[in-house]
Amino acid sequence: MDKTHWKKLNNPDYLGAYALQPGQDLVATISIVKREMITGADGKKEECTVMHFSDKTIKPMILNTTNCKTIQKVYKTPYIEDWNGRAIQIYIDNVKAFGDVVEALRIRPFIPKQNEPAKNEPIFCADCGQEIQPYGKMDATKMAAYTYENYGKSLCADCAKAEKEKSEIKDPLAEKEEVTEGESGDENNEN
Numbered sequence: 001m002d003k004t005h006w007k008k009l010n011n012p013d014y015l016g017a018y019a020l021q022p023g024q025d026l027v028a029t030i031s032i033v034k035r036e037m038i039t040g041a042d043g044k045k046e047e048c049t050v051m052h053f054s055d056k057t058i059k060p061m062i063l064n065t066t067n068c069k070t071i072q073k074v075y076k077t078p079y080i081e082d083w084n085g086r087a088i089q090i091y092i093d094n095v096k097a098f099g100d101v102v103e104a105l106r107i108r109p110f111i112p113k114q115n116e117p118a119k120n121e122p123i124f125c126a127d128c129g130q131e132i133q134p135y136g137k138m139d140a141t142k143m144a145a146y147t148y149e150n151y152g153k154s155l156c157a158d159c160a161k162a163e164k165e166k167s168e169i170k171d172p173l174a175e176k177e178e179v180t181e182g183e184s185g186d187e188n189n190e191n
């Protein structure tokens, strides 16, 4: 395992345990996940997977393997492009690392609860931007809530169908991946 400078655990440019109130989760919508060069507080550059949020007041979060796996489980897709627009719930977990217990950001293994949308307000599809229409027996509000519960974002009927098809595609890398649960050498980028 590579050695980790303690300052790297608290990069102020990225979301860290410091950003959450004790005992309080943070719900945020993913805008994009991408590989990025980041500079640690020790000046060392390193390429990391970074998750950005729609709410720009929330700092980007460096994703480790544990959290990527959680998002994949919650949204049934390993493709980072398909994570865009989805809500996740972040919490602080105490993990053993470097012979010590440190606070680490973790993602809850479920879709966060959604705030009730205002009645009679138009709701727009998170993917195509069109107003969500009633579908079958569901009015637009129900349709928005139903798709959110299943996909972590409110969708129109067409986009919900596309999303369902995507989630049915098997993960081509699943077999190759060794099963390593728990904490491993992957914990270098805890914040």
Ligand SMILES: [Zn+2]
Pocket: 125, 126, 127, 128, 129, 130, 155, 156, 157, 158, 159, 160
């Ligand atoms: Zn749509």
